Amino acid sequence: MASFAGGALPPDHVIVSALRAGDEAMFAALLDTWSRGMLRVARSYVSTDDSAEEVVQDTWLAVIGAIDDFEGRSSVRTWVYRILVNAAKKRGLRESRTLPWSALEFDGGPGVDPSRFHGVDAGLPGSWKVAPAAWPTPENQALAAEVRGLIAEALAELPPRQRIVITLRDVEGCTSEEVCDILDISPANQRVLLHRARTVVRDRLEGYFRSVMAAE
């Protein structure tokens, strides 16, 4: 375990042969590194924390059973997450929570409020009416903790598909290719969902910092 401190896992071929050989430390390292993100993603598909944990548990059991069949066509993480998403979708279906991935629905449209920019009649159409204000550096622990809480709230309020994509990309550090593979969505779709989500979170931070600076 100690050898994986800091979350740096070894390359996939090392992980796979260790798991096949029954290396408990390796399995524990994967559990402790990936389960947090898996719980977060599963939670977007199902209705309770307990269901999410069951989905994650079932996923790991499936991984244990199938590691000998892993063919390396994707990264191990992508493979695990694909199993997770399938399990979570099935569970969500049973709970009558379905996320339509086919249509963009309300996830399209501009991310930033168009009224923040000058209209076509202005001297410089499309330029900022009021420039974004500089943010304070969250140098103290209290402010940093508040920012974390605020972001958690903002993520929780996102439409599920946006939340899933920003969680995989920005919290878990997956690449856009991995996210497209895990969710079976196009790169363009992935980008729109991610962009909308990030824009909402940035707006939330902007509002918070504005109130902090106004209070000073």
Added chain:
Amino acid sequence: MGTEGKAGSVVKRFTCGELVEVVTAYLDDALDEPDRAAVESHLARCADCGLYLDQFRATVRAVADQPGEQLSQPVRDRLMAAFKARHPSS
């Protein structure tokens, strides 16, 4: 987005309102070359959008800093046991 003919070449330009919508594509290096060049020339002369981009990057970094729930101990124990049971020899 606006295009403008200039000595035979077409120069692409973004307004601020257009630029903020391609920031994620820009950071992912997913823009085609004319768009990427247009973003960079806009950023070179627009401090407001430069600040916006910085804040967007800061947001992405801040999102990475989310704590989260771990598996409960009973579930973790159960999974470790299941893993061991599959490899009784080790």
